Amino acid sequence: MIEEVQQHIFWKLASLGVVAAAVSVTSPAAAAPLPGPGEWDHVGTSRFHDSGEDTTRYHSGIGRSAGGDFRACVYTASSTFTAYYLWEDDPDGNADEPVEGRSSDDLPCLVFRDIGRYVDGSNNRAEFYIRTPDHNAMRVEWYD
8 A cells, every 4th residue: 555655746746746755764874874984973872970089079980082183172060161072991900091081172073092901801992981070061972
């Protein structure tokens, strides 16, 4: 029945001189854009939580990078000046390392250049998170 309706619509449009093209996507993988050089590829989203540790007690979840440049878009309800710090997560028992700090003047997106030296481990990725004193920080979108 559906095919008959589609054929009827096609012939009606054709008789009016209208040309239409239809594209069918059969799988989610076919619809996903391929990562490319020179483009920001969305690699994840994480929320902030209260670690209770220190003055930069609000920590995001982990974002992973293959190296090069890395972007973190931080979304907050705060309107006051504050700081955001990118830290390398080292789950193998080594201490986490501070990478670079930025101010809220740079929001929403913070770009960190040449972070390839932090790539390690069996997944060949660098794992990062944001630390901030901003209790209104909600989420971070990661781009590699």
